Amino acid sequence: MEPIAQYVFVKPWPFWAGGLIIGLLVPLLYYFYNTPLGVSTGYGNLVKMIFPSRHLKWIRSKFADTWSWRVYFIAGIILGGFISSVFAGQAGFTLEMGQFTDAVGWPAIFIALYFFGGGVFLGLGARIAGGCTSGHSIHGIANLHLSSILATVMFLIGGIVAANLVRIVLLGGVG
Amino acid sequence: MGKKIGFLGFGTLFGFALSRVGASDFNLIFGMFTGQDLKLVWVILTAVVVGFIGMRVLRLRAKQTISGQPLKISYKKLGHWSLMGGALFGIGWGLAGACPGTVLAQLGEGKIFALFTFTGMIYGTYIYARLKENNTEL
Numbered sequence: 052m053e054p055i056a057q058y059v060f061v062k063p064w065p066f067w068a069g070g071l072i073i074g075l076l077v078p079l080l081y082y083f084y085n086t087p088l089g090v091s092t093g094y095g096n097l098v099k100m101i102f103p104s105r106h107l108k109w110i111r112s113k114f115a116d117t118w119s120w121r122v123y124f125i126a127g128i129i130l131g132g133f134i135s136s137v138f139a140g141q142a143g144f145t146l147e148m149g150q151f152t153d154a155v156g157w158p159a160i161f162i163a164l165y166f167f168g169g170g171v172f173l174g175l176g177a178r179i180a181g182g183c184t185s186g187h188s189i190h191g192i193a194n195l196h197l198s199s200i201l202a203t204v205m206f207l208i209g210g211i212v213a214a215n216l217v218r219i220v221l222l223g224g225v226g
Numbered sequence: 227m228g229k230k231i232g233f234l235g236f237g238t239l240f241g242f243a244l245s246r247v248g249a250s251d252f253n254l255i256f257g258m259f260t261g262q263d264l265k266l267v268w269v270i271l272t273a274v275v276v277g278f279i280g281m282r283v284l285r286l287r288a289k290q291t292i293s294g295q296p297l298k299i300s301y302k303k304l305g306h307w308s309l310m311g312g313a314l315f316g317i318g319w320g321l322a323g324a325c326p327g328t329v330l331a332q333l334g335e336g337k338i339f340a341l342f343t344f345t346g347m348i349y350g351t352y353i354y355a356r357l358k359e360n361n362t363e364l
Contacts, residue, residue, distance in 0.1 A: 068247065069243050069269045070269045071272060074275065074276025074280065075277075076240060078281050079236070081284060084232065087300035094348055108358070123237065125330055128237045129241060130334060132241045132331030133336075134242055136334065142335075148337065149252030150256065151323065164342070166340070167343070169323075170345065172315065172350065173322060174349065174352075175314055176311045178351055179308065179315075181308050183325055184325040190277065193274050194277075198308060201308075209318075211316075212316075213317040
């Protein structure tokens with residue numbers, strides 16, 4: 052492969068390359084679609100596909116439209132991760148989750164429950180906070196929105212407390 | 227239809243960038259919170275600066291969207307509930323080593339446990355829909 056292609060498809064990107072592409076999505080999505088960058092709202096669309104509880108007002112609202120453009124955005128991100136792993140020669144299913152699966156000797160079902168629990172916090176928290184990393188921490192701060200700056204401070208506090216507790220209690224302390 | 231295809235394309239670019247820079251790597255997200263590896267802090271800071279400059283250019287030079295509409299910048303409301311939600315989200319971010327975007331890139335990379343983070347997120351969003359039924363402030 053050409054050297055330039057090596058840098059794009061095989062070697063891990065330096066921080067600035069990722070920041071550049073992700074940051075450019077904010078003005079690009081406004082320019083083309085007058086739409087703020089954001090991912091977590093799209094999970095509302097997925098909820099309606101799986102729990103079609105029409106008696107719930109929120110499920111009937113526009114936030115839970117099935118097959119809206121948000122679902123296509125979600126599908127695209129999955130596709131992007133897949134393309135990345137194919138070109139890097141790492142495609143295929145794996146039970147690896149970094150230092151977590153290295154350190155805990157749990158049966159897979161318990162690891163699955165752990166990640167499911169983390170996901171519940173993410174899904175519930177994102178909706179109550181009104182956004183996630185992309186909507187608040189990138190789109191919101193880039194537009195200097197106070198609510199997004201404060202939400203990001205809370206994200207970081209929660210993350211620092213949770214990750215350090217997990218590291219000390221489950222991963223065998225600071226090593 | 228054009229918007230859906232467009233978002234599929236932009237989503238693919240987003241997922242590719244997240245994966246290539248390592249934002250879908252459990253160790254980098256977890257390590258950002260434990261101080262083991264701060265690469266993703268620099269990714270987010272770069273993205274914020276680029277997004278800020280890009281929005282300035284868009285507002286001052288283009289002034290409107292490609293189809294000539296006035297720009298409609300989305301502002302999220304602030305309240306004590308949104309701060310509580312932020313803390314809950316942060317806990318999930320630290321536990322799962324993923325956020326709503328990066329878990330999708332993890333799925334694409336074939337990480338089996340990301341499927342459980344992903345279904346947990348859908349279930350968490352469903353819990354929100356249930357809670358909102360009786361609490362309009364949420």
